[in-house]
Amino acid sequence: MARGEAVVAESLSKRYPNGVWGAREVSFRASYGRVTVVLGPNGAGKTTTVKMLATLLRPTGGRGLVAGFDVVREAWEVRRRIALVPQEASIDPNLTPMEAVKWYLVARGWSVSDAYARAREVLEELGLWDVRDRPGWHLSGGQKRKVVTAMALATGAEVVFLDEPSTGLDVESKYSVWGIVRRYASSGSAVLLTTHDMREAEALADHLVLISEGRVAAEGPPQELRSSIPYRYRVVLRRPRRVEWSGPRLEIGDMLVLYARDRGEASEIASRVDAESVTIEEVGLEDVYLYHTRGGAR
Numbered sequence: 001m002a003r004g005e006a007v008v009a010e011s012l013s014k015r016y017p018n019g020v021w022g023a024r025e026v027s028f029r030a031s032y033g034r035v036t037v038v039l040g041p042n043g044a045g046k047t048t049t050v051k052m053l054a055t056l057l058r059p060t061g062g063r064g065l066v067a068g069f070d071v072v073r074e075a076w077e078v079r080r081r082i083a084l085v086p087q088e089a090s091i092d093p094n095l096t097p098m099e100a101v102k103w104y105l106v107a108r109g110w111s112v113s114d115a116y117a118r119a120r121e122v123l124e125e126l127g128l129w130d131v132r133d134r135p136g137w138h139l140s141g142g143q144k145r146k147v148v149t150a151m152a153l154a155t156g157a158e159v160v161f162l163d164e165p166s167t168g169l170d171v172e173s174k175y176s177v178w179g180i181v182r183r184y185a186s187s188g189s190a191v192l193l194t195t196h197d198m199r200e201a202e203a204l205a206d207h208l209v210l211i212s213e214g215r216v217a218a219e220g221p222p223q224e225l226r227s228s229i230p231y232r233y234r235v236v237l238r239r240p241r242r243v244e245w246s247g248p249r250l251e252i253g254d255m256l257v258l259y260a261r262d263r264g265e266a267s268e269i270a271s272r273v274d275a276e277s278v279t280i281e282e283v284g285l286e287d288v289y290l291y292h293t294r295g296g297a298r
């Protein structure tokens, strides 16, 4: 396996021909043996970034290295070492899950018997074994999505890109995908996964890249990012009636979130408000995200 970083993005930029910036000077690193999660809302630039790194889209600026190879000048070297689940991918409706995974591996150079054994392993891990011989047109949207993820994660590729792999999946399916993703990374490969789901990011990320409006807003291990904001607690008010506190806040529907630097301040806030319910919680990724992207709670 190659040494150094699995993915290096240096000021990677994409300005589409219509003038829209898909990504603006995106810089981050993803390591082997880690799950790196690119977290951002719709339109943030996640797919654009992944497509550039997976050699599907030519950057208009900056540089991308995958497994040590330049994504433009050495695209074929990169392609040999990666697997990708594109955002909109589905399987050929004529293929069964077993055929899709097995023949994909054979096309990548595996023997038929090894491909069968590996396909069996991942189909079982993802709860697809019972439907392994059903043609694609008899599968649900979520099952088809999982088959595509199975194809990529069966490969053992050095670097795997998963663009929103759990979109449309039920809770159990999500958990099975999260499990296989974690195991894949612990075998030494790099996984770069995009999502807009905070819970997914919490569950999976060794390293987080927060992206907003095409730019990286913050990057680091989740714990480090949590301590990068000046608040440790949030006081959540449902349907507030009285608020005698002028500090940082965020309004979300009929909820008001007030931020506190420490437990003492959180208790003081709680004593100065009246609402249908008042709860004190530790800050989470969502608060970190809002702080770094929307200027939330400043």
Ligand SMILES: Nc1ncnc2c1ncn2[C@@H]1O[C@H](COP(=O)(O)OP(=O)(O)OP(=O)(O)O)[C@@H](O)[C@H]1O
Pocket (backbone or CB within 6 Å): 016, 017, 018, 020, 021, 022, 023, 040, 041, 042, 043, 044, 045, 046, 047, 048, 049, 087, 196
């Ligand atoms: N082919 C294209 N031509 C012009 N603009 C594009 C194109 N593809 C994407 N964009 C724009 O680039 C920006 C980033 O889009 P991108 O698809 O990378 O976001 P995303 O973070 O993956 O969003 P989502 O979570 O909705 O998939 C958006 O403003 C989008 O409208």
